[in-house]
Amino acid sequence: MKLKRSNAVLSALAAAIALTLSSPASAASAPGNAAQVAWQQAAGDADIERAFAQAKSEKKPVLLYWGAKWCPPCNQLKATLFNRQDFIEQSRAFVAVHIDGDLPGAQKLGSRFKVRGYPTMILFSPEANEITRLPGEVDAPQVLKVLQLGLAGGRPIKTVLADAKAGKKLGANEWKLLAFYSWETDEQQLVSPIERPGLLAQLAVASAGIDADTTTRLWLKALAASDEGKGVKPDAALQQRVSAVLASPAEAHAQMDVLTNGAADIVKTLAPEPGATRDKLLAEFETALKRLEADTSLSRADRMTALQARVELARLDQPRDALTPKLPPALIKDVREHVARADREISDGYERQAVITGGAYLLGLAGLWKESDELLKANLAKSHSPYYLMSQLGGNARKQGRKDEALRWYEEAFQKSEGPATRLQWGSNYFAALVELAPQDAGKIEKTAAQLFSEAAADKSAFYERSARSLQKVGAKLNSWNAEGQHAAAVGRLKTQLDGVCAKVDTADRQRATCEALIKTPVKKG
Structure with a gap:
């Protein structure tokens, strides 16, 4: 039997809207140190039970963060979300639990909570009911908004989804909670990957008239999950909706994560074959992605992802394994300048691990393999997890047929891994x-x-x-x-x-x- 949440609990949750987290490296914050979060490291069931007992006693929610030292998206969170002072000041209202994937027993806990990909962030009620999974790919202000949605509503995501599928009335915030749920880290708790596009399309239809941005986001997520047109059959109205988002700087910014991470899939779903429809859509994406790439209110990683989407779209009808794709000279110039600028300007170690690894991938995607190798080698001594970069060097060599070199890098990466x-x-x-x-x-x-x-x-x-x-x-x-x-x-x-x-x-x-x-x-x- 599930316990009802008291008004006192809801008040405590609502007061905790501006959560923040510091780096997991500083798990044991000194008492009274407002600059860090008192992370509780969990390496076994006893640690988890202790954390939830505290949460229930103190009427606080629990935020569980599952990550790893080397993981670029995890380092991105540390560089943009976990270090925010306003978050840190409010984090006392949460029980912050960190599962480092390399701690003893951590992988068993991963099985318990159905987490696989790094990073995964889960918001729980004090009674250990999963409220939602937070989208790590959105920018920090959006993560804060998603926390607001979870804390304001408080119902488990499974219950919210079941009501939506049954046609029951949901509030605007609960629809947003569904739209911003981290479907990519769901691990088939709510829906299997093959059924996800259809479900998201169903939710998009059902949410119509509640909030236009929410409905748009659900449609975009459905299109991005459609696996080259399998799952959603677009019509003229849907094509027009996507075009309107791309034309609006504000709307494109709000949907940034879906547009940049799902650009190629959205285009292939809306316009499966080359032609006038696809050319128009590609031109609209190019304009929107260029704006996002130049938007300094976004993180360097997000801006680089926008540029990566431009390259992926430029390669759309070329062989996936092409080592030297045919790209416009202006685009190649943008790639070189963007990556060089990031390498030159980044001073934070967490951000460097997140962005430079992405930059090396981007250079390879553009066919600039020598420059990708040079960037990785130059950053080995600057990385707190150089074995990740070594693996990339191995991958670069392997793709180019340099087998012995690839094996040397893979072996060194294994030897240096921790x-x-x-x-x-x-x-x-x-x-x-x-x-x-x-x-x-x-x-x-x-x-x-x-x-x-x-x-x-x-x-x-x-x-x-x-x-x-x-x-x-x-x-x-x-x-x-x-x-x-x-x-x-x-x-x-x-x-x-x-x-x-x-x-x-x-x-x-x-x-x-x-x-x-x-x-x-x-x-x-x-």
Whole structure:
């Protein structure tokens, strides 16, 4: 039975509108230090229960932030949202909980809360009901508005969605809560990815007449989720709605995150084939994206995302894997100048991790591979997580066919990576590259897999969530490598090692089944 929320609780929630968070690195704030947030680090169920007990006792909501040190979007939040002084001053009204993906037990907590992608932010009531998932891709002022929506309404998002689907009357704020819900980090709690476009379109239709911006946002999200036209069938009215948003600086700014992150999908859904309709839409997007790119009220990361969308649209009818796409010289010039300016001006380490990694990707997207490599190499010493940049260098080399160089970067990235979940992730990436690029190097392949299984044995969360997926990648690559039994001896030794790891996992724990399923019993060839 769900507890009703008292007026005192609602008052406390409403008073906490201007939440802020400091960097998770400063988890233990000194008493009376107004410059930081007193984050509570959670590494297990006991930590979570303690936090919710405090929240219920103090009639405060809980904000759970799931992230990682290296994660560029997480660093973007630290650079733009978590350091806001007005947020920090109000954060006393919340119980702020941080789950670092590399803490012991963190991946098991990820399974409990259905979180996978970094970053994920979830707002809970004091009774531990999930009110909403906050969209990390929007700018800081918009995140604040979404918090306002969640705190003002207070009903769990599942209840709100169920009422909307049943045709029950919702208030304007609840419709906005649905429009700004982080569907990308939903993890199929509300809807499966394949059903998402249709649901969002259904909500857009049902919200008509309540608030035009909300309806527009739902339509844009539906279009962006439609997987090249599969899910939403646009008509002239919808095309006109999108054109009106692109023509309005204020509306485009309000819908910035959807327009920049979903530009290519929106265009392909509205105009599936090249022609006059698509050309008109592309021209409208170009104008709007240029405005957003020049809008200094947005963060550097958001402005760079607008430029990235311009490049993606310019590549729309070219092969996806084209290394040297045909782009207008003016656009290439914009890319070079924009990235160079960001590299020159950024002084904050968190912002650098978020923006420079995006800049290197953007340079590669524009076919400027040498400049992408140079940017990454120049920033290795400036990054608090250089292994992320090393992985990008490996990816650059791999795309260009430089296999040995790619493997060197992937290996160094693995060696330099820190934290149990991160090491399994980086290690699995290196291992996959080894199998694909150097399948003949049986000794190194076996040695790397053995090292990963040894590290998994020391991590209590190794067979949950992100870590489990990393190990499943290793298992799948091993099985494909030995598909014809040609490496049965090596895989047999690895399976024996893994069996020893699995035997130490509690039989009542579903980790055991995950572990035991990683490697098929090898059959010798012939």
